Amino acid sequence: MTQQPTSDERRPASGGQKAAARNRAALIAAAREIYAEHGLDAPLSAIARRAGVGQGVLYRHFPDRSALAMAVLEENVRQIERAAASDGVDLAQVLGVLTWHQTESTAFVGVLHADGAASRSGTPAYAVELSQRVERALRRLLPAGHPLASQREDLMIAVGMVSGAVTGPTREHRERRARAAWRLLGVEVGPVRPYEE
Template sequence: MTSSARANRGPKAAASNHAALIRAAREIFAENGFDAPLSSIARAAGVGQGVLYRHFPTRESLALAVFEENIVEVEVLAADPSSTVHDVLAVIVDQLTRSAAFIAMFNPTGTDDPRLLEVSTRLIDLVARKLDDPGQRGSIRADLTAFDVVLAVGMLAGIMSKTDAQSKQMVATRAWDLLERGLTR
């Protein structure tokens, strides 16, 4: 065996390969967006593409694994009755700023994968539940619906998808400030 060849570690490596693929995908998606080459994710994880496809047969299944914890973070915050819609949106905006790929999870277009659509629906539903409770609505204007609020965040996501890495934080901060002014009383 040459020094560049990888030893086959067999089934014992499945859990560590799975974790390595999720870590690598998080980094690659964050840097290059949802359309990053899957081969670069496999390479960064130190596995072959066959291993990647055994664990994640589609791009969407890999993205779902990567962003499940992001979504859980938002859901945990939303479940806290002392949090407001503003708190939830701030976390979503932070996630959009950190990862271009999260934009695809927030607003899945060009896919009919029901799992991606379900994740998007989960995010929209939790915003709607927060808006329905006057105590959790915070300073969001009473005339705005969940659709309006999600549309505003979607506009921010669109801007973030076109912003270079060096400017992301500054653009996100300014865009969120402008949107927040339009959403609040």
């Protein structure tokens, strides 16, 4: 005969807020990878599998596909902001982080074009806000006399132009094209990699 556990012995704790934060971070990282491989229409079940969680956990954190995509885009922007706020960092290094996100995410590329499209109807407000945050982070590091500092719009036009060049079948190919575009604009870019604290 199997003995039922008493109320104090039931299940081990789920890990609480720490486990929830880990699961959320794992879902965002998995979504970034899956979206890079298969686009924004990739099955959510593939994202949950890659994160090592069940679909129920995914839906507890992100009630629908757009909530997950927005979380990934928000994390991309946060990485750029954190990189720009780091001690001893320069514009070239932050452009390297930006370029990494450009090569990883076509959805992020769309966000970078959103501010210029703000006057057109249908541009989501969150996309405009994310684009403006990227611009503010970059502008803080833009030294006087830099090629992108001469006109107010030059910075985000250049970012948009590089985004347009980021095409190709592999991340390496997209990175080569992005670096070539920055070179043509006369702008130095640091190592193309994600920001790590």
